[in-house]
Amino acid sequence: MAHDVRQPIASLQHVLSLFANDHLSADEIRQLMVSSHRDVTSLVRLLDDLLLWVKLQLNDNTLQKTTFDLPDVIEPAVELFQSKATEKNILLEVQHGATTKVYADREAIATVVRNLIDNGIKFSKPGDRLLIRTEPAEGKDRVLVLISDTGIGMSNERIYQLFSSPAKAKRNGTHKEEGSGLGIQICMHYLQLNNSELFIDSKTGQGSTCWFELDIS
Numbered sequence: 001m002a003h004d005v006r007q008p009i010a011s012l013q014h015v016l017s018l019f020a021n022d023h024l025s026a027d028e029i030r031q032l033m034v035s036s037h038r039d040v041t042s043l044v045r046l047l048d049d050l051l052l053w054v055k056l057q058l059n060d061n062t063l064q065k066t067t068f069d070l071p072d073v074i075e076p077a078v079e080l081f082q083s084k085a086t087e088k089n090i091l092l093e094v095q096h097g098a099t100t101k102v103y104a105d106r107e108a109i110a111t112v113v114r115n116l117i118d119n120g121i122k123f124s125k126p127g128d129r130l131l132i133r134t135e136p137a138e139g140k141d142r143v144l145v146l147i148s149d150t151g152i153g154m155s156n157e158r159i160y161q162l163f164s165s166p167a168k169a170k171r172n173g174t175h176k177e178e179g180s181g182l183g184i185q186i187c188m189h190y191l192q193l194n195n196s197e198l199f200i201d202s203k204t205g206q207g208s209t210c211w212f213e214l215d216i217s
Helices: 002-020 026-057 071-087 106-122 156-164 183-193
Strands: 065-069 091-095 101-105 129-136 142-149 199-202 208-215
Touching: 002 026, 026 071, 065 071, 071 091, 071 106, 071 129, 101 106, 101 208, 106 129, 106 142, 106 183, 106 208, 156 183, 156 199
Parallel strands: 091 129
Antiparallel strands: 065 101, 129 142, 142 208, 199 208
């Protein structure tokens, strides 16, 4: 974990040193700024995960359930990751069902959605597609939220590890993106607090679908 935090900071420090000593051309500065922006963005998300994890370890299970529209959570998350998806040439799409008002902790669900979109992009290849959609849960007063990708997928064994020992299941993305292993644990915990759970369906080389259900308002 210390390496995950230190690496992007050390990289940015090196770039700033080169810049301060006039060792870079204008083109090199632009290229390095793009790379540094990506590293710092990943670091911010990692720190967010760490703060959430500390909060969970302190047994702070306080929820603030409210009624909200799922698009108000999903659309900002898509916007947040649009540049990362564009950089990897991955198409992000959203499809909403007729019923999108739910009763849950808005910030907790936003965290889950961000983590699942980030993972979908991380394990997708150029030209792949990631679809976020909502639809009624059949026979229930609930809404399904599904995040599907056409990426590299995973085996049943890895899915089992994600739920039983997430830290051991972590792996680099298709562009060598590193992960903390905390994201899935945080998702599972927050969904449990919101009377839900995480499901994953995937096959190696055929993409993955992650989904959960929320109570209709």
